[in-house]
Amino acid sequence: MADLAHVEDPHDIHESTGIENRKLGMWVFLSSEFLFFGALISNYLLFKGRTFAAGTIYPRELYDIPFTSISSFVLLMSSLTMVLGHNALANKDQNGARTWLFATGMLGSVFIAGQVFEFTEFVQQGMTISSNPAASAFFMLTGFHGAHVFIGILMLLSLFGISKRQGGLSEAQGLNVELVGLYWHFVDIIWIVIFTIVYLIP
């Protein structure tokens, strides 16, 4: 009881390890995501070099490397805008934080638009998710990554909306920006792996 007297508001403390519980939880979640994406990447590698029924189209025949390179560049730059948004909020620059969060969401949207275009092109050229196991593995892997990007965009735009409505984000809400930032950078590093293993290595 005497110890608690030193604490102004026990409800403000959400950690017992020196790290905020939600932040530690996010790191654990991201760590578990390695196993999720690892399974999808392994599944793709399993079928990547194999041949199936005659006449079927494989992902490697349809890749547009210049286009995907630009998409990769866009996603990489969104990591820069994300970290600039977090930095702006830490420096109490609410307008800057809002602008960078919105820019990150927009760059993510450009990436998603590129993926939708790529999928549409592939389907029009005759490769669908059921064409062969390699195509199925490709759509599963890149599709789940795209879903993660889409969820990230929703979180970014939510933070942008809250900031716009309230005229800024509080220090407590700043942790939300950090957590969304961690998630966003994680999505970026997964794409770094996918871009190399799926698109660039023959």
Place this chain on the structure above:
Amino acid sequence: MAEEHAAHHPTIRQYVNIAILLAILTAIEVALFYIEQSVDAFTTSMAAPLLILLAILKFVIVVGYYMHLKYEKSLVKKFFAVGFVAAVVLYTVTLIALGVVSGIV
């Protein structure tokens, strides 16, 4: 918050420099993709390990500086490492068992 942040995290200029470095590494990766398709067998065999090396470098830079893992407490590093190492070991062993890994490296 601002003082603590400034003391532990890179500056804006450093963040931008990191982004430029990431863009350059991506450009090298794409160049390697085209080189491996157009030159001799030796260069082709070297391209895949080089591409993996560049991807690892980009991965480490983003995790270390943009995710600030470099500046985090060791508990966070351990939690993150456990998932990563578990995934790499589990799926590498699986792919070796299925005879896939020797075909990509």
